[in-house]
Amino acid sequence: MKTRETIIEYLLKFAASITIFTTIGIIMVLLFETTAFFREVSFLDFITDKEWTPLFAQKHFGILPLVSGTLLTTLIAITVALPIGLTIAVYLNMYAPKGFRKIFKPLLEVLAAVPTVVYGFFALTIVTPFLQSIYPKLSGFNALSPGIVMGIMIIPFVSSLSEDALYAVPKRLKEASFGMGATRFQTSFKVMIPAASSGIIVSIILAISRAIGETMIVAIAAGQQPRFGFDPTVPIETITAYIVQVSMGDVPHGSLEYRTIFAAGITLFVFTFALNSISFWIKTKYQEKYD
Amino acid sequence: MTNAQKNKVIDKGFQVIGIVCTFFGLVILAILIYNILEEGLTRIDWDFMKNLPSRRPQKAGIYTAVMGTLWVLVLTTLIAFPVAVGAGIYLEEYAKKNKLASLLEINIANLAGVPSIIYGLLGLEIFVRIFGLGGSVLAGSLTLSLLILPIIIVATREAIKAVPSSIKDASMALGASKWQTIWNQTLPAAIGGILTGVILAISRAIGETAPLIVVGALAYVPFAPSSPMDEFTVMPIQIFNWVSRPQHAFSVNAAAAIIVLLLITFIMNGIAVYFRNKWQKKVKW
Numbered sequence: 001m002k003t004r005e006t007i008i009e010y011l012l013k014f015a016a017s018i019t020i021f022t023t024i025g026i027i028m029v030l031l032f033e034t035t036a037f038f039r040e041v042s043f044l045d046f047i048t049d050k051e052w053t054p055l056f057a058q059k060h061f062g063i064l065p066l067v068s069g070t071l072l073t074t075l076i077a078i079t080v081a082l083p084i085g086l087t088i089a090v091y092l093n094m095y096a097p098k099g100f101r102k103i104f105k106p107l108l109e110v111l112a113a114v115p116t117v118v119y120g121f122f123a124l125t126i127v128t129p130f131l132q133s134i135y136p137k138l139s140g141f142n143a144l145s146p147g148i149v150m151g152i153m154i155i156p157f158v159s160s161l162s163e164d165a166l167y168a169v170p171k172r173l174k175e176a177s178f179g180m181g182a183t184r185f186q187t188s189f190k191v192m193i194p195a196a197s198s199g200i201i202v203s204i205i206l207a208i209s210r211a212i213g214e215t216m217i218v219a220i221a222a223g224q225q226p227r228f229g230f231d232p233t234v235p236i237e238t239i240t241a242y243i244v245q246v247s248m249g250d251v252p253h254g255s256l257e258y259r260t261i262f263a264a265g266i267t268l269f270v271f272t273f274a275l276n277s278i279s280f281w282i283k284t285k286y287q288e289k290y291d
Numbered sequence: 292m293t294n295a296q297k298n299k300v301i302d303k304g305f306q307v308i309g310i311v312c313t314f315f316g317l318v319i320l321a322i323l324i325y326n327i328l329e330e331g332l333t334r335i336d337w338d339f340m341k342n343l344p345s346r347r348p349q350k351a352g353i354y355t356a357v358m359g360t361l362w363v364l365v366l367t368t369l370i371a372f373p374v375a376v377g378a379g380i381y382l383e384e385y386a387k388k389n390k391l392a393s394l395l396e397i398n399i400a401n402l403a404g405v406p407s408i409i410y411g412l413l414g415l416e417i418f419v420r421i422f423g424l425g426g427s428v429l430a431g432s433l434t435l436s437l438l439i440l441p442i443i444i445v446a447t448r449e450a451i452k453a454v455p456s457s458i459k460d461a462s463m464a465l466g467a468s469k470w471q472t473i474w475n476q477t478l479p480a481a482i483g484g485i486l487t488g489v490i491l492a493i494s495r496a497i498g499e500t501a502p503l504i505v506v507g508a509l510a511y512v513p514f515a516p517s518s519p520m521d522e523f524t525v526m527p528i529q530i531f532n533w534v535s536r537p538q539h540a541f542s543v544n545a546a547a548a549i550i551v552l553l554l555i556t557f558i559m560n561g562i563a564v565y566f567r568n569k570w571q572k573k574v575k576w
Contacts, residue, residue: 009470032416092309
């Protein structure tokens with residue numbers, strides 16, 4: 001009986017430690033292949049060269065074009081998602097009738113459940129032609145259309161998590177503000193949002209991190225042309241889209257081209273890891289401010 | 292206009308903006324679904340479901356992709372379910388509140404934020420190369436299992452946390468061992484919440500494209516897989532392949548396949564929501 005209990009405990013402990021092995025695995029794999037990559041390519045070139053052409057005869061290994069493509073689409077996405085998501089959060093929390101919030105919060109979360117390949121199709125076949133009808137010079141592949149669509153996809157990240165944060169603000173703050181004769185708008189922006197700011201910032205950071213790692217929308221609708229710059233109307237390539245592009249082809253294991261996807265991957269990992277750590281730090285530091 | 296009147300106008304104005312924003316997302320979703328239905332609905336028939344992929348768009352079907360998706364889902368569930376639930380039980384019932392426990396916790400939160408394509412790189416190196424599994428169903432399923440572990444672990448922990456300690460104390464007081472208490476009392480009481488998490492995780496896995504492309508799932512597979520070691524494709528990759536082609540007829544195929552994919556995703560999410568509501572109502576301690 002006793003031994004059985006002990007065996008079970010060890011089995012469960014092993015299951016839990018698989019999550020640790022996963023993290024170690026990710027870091028080891030990325031470091032191992034990237035080290036091999038930097039034996040052939042200088043690190044200085046990697047972070048300063050403004051061209052990324054590992055698949056061409058004239059090879060350049062500057063990550064900047066992929067980074068600028070990633071930041072550009074992310075910036076467009078957050079420009080769409082932040083104002084809309086935050087407005088929804090405030091509206092649902094402060095204005096909407098009681099039943100409304102219960103119905104519309106999960107309904108909006110459907111936006112995040114749609115597979116991203118579907119959004120890619122939507123960006124390429126519907127949003128891009130629509131934008132072209134307004135601005136005819138827009139290329140068939142561009143950063144604008146997938147950026148906007150990605151923004152729509154991450155609206156529920158901002159709206160749901162921010163609403164949770166607003167919901168957690170003690171009622172007495174709201175009532176005190178109303179008692180002073182403030183309107184709902186004044187209470188929202190002068191009392192509630194400042195009080196819930198840590199939770200709202202966390203939701204925004206998570207949405208940014210999600211947009212940086214998003215793959216299929218940009219792989220389908222943004223093109224495959226690494227380009228250093230921030231023009232949203234021309235084809236670009238993101239870090240994630242490059243990894244997909246190489247994976248679709250037949251690149252032999254151990255070649256320099258094979259290693260480029262790990263070098264690109266570790267860049268992506270560093271970005272998202274930093275963002276996730278910041279949000280975790282904010283969450284633990286400011287969590288119980290009002291208890 | 293006095294200040295008070297001005298404030299009232301701003302307040303009303305924001306209310307209107309709030310309603311517009313809330314419906315904006317839903318209207319976009321409606322436009323998306325409408326366009327896809329309009330484009331693809333007439334393309335769906337029995338032949339489309341059971342035909343093999345083809346270079347001629349009118350003859351191409353999604354049979355291999357659907358079978359590939361089913362294989363991946365079943366294997367992923369079989370691998371991820373026991374590991375994730377085990378990990379959840381350990382963290383909630385066994386782990387002492389020490390450094391290791393908080394490390395595990397931070398680590399799981401962090402894993403949930405790692406982009407899915409990074410899991411693809413992990414799977415490519417570990418499962419495809421080092422384990423020698425190649426671009427097989429098994430390699431893809433192992434990769435997706437790691438991807439959905441954090442989701443199921445978090446759901447399991449929350450479900451177990453919701454079981455009142457009076458139930459556990461009563462069981463222990465009657466002489467049951469720790470594991471007997473977990474197996475006979477805690478888990479049956481928590482199973483609703485756990486299953487909700489599992490269904491949501493699987494519906495996430497159905498839509499995943501990038502990590503499977505990286506581990507080597509193919510865009511064109513002539514036959515449906517018949518063992519875990521066979522090469523495979525899945526529905527999102529088939530859609531990606533069709534979307535990437537210039538001919539309009541393939542775009543119609545993509546829309547038709549998207550209808551099938553969305554239907555599966557929405558049904559699974561619906562089941563999860565139903566499960567959660569029913570379970571929350573029934574269990575009143």
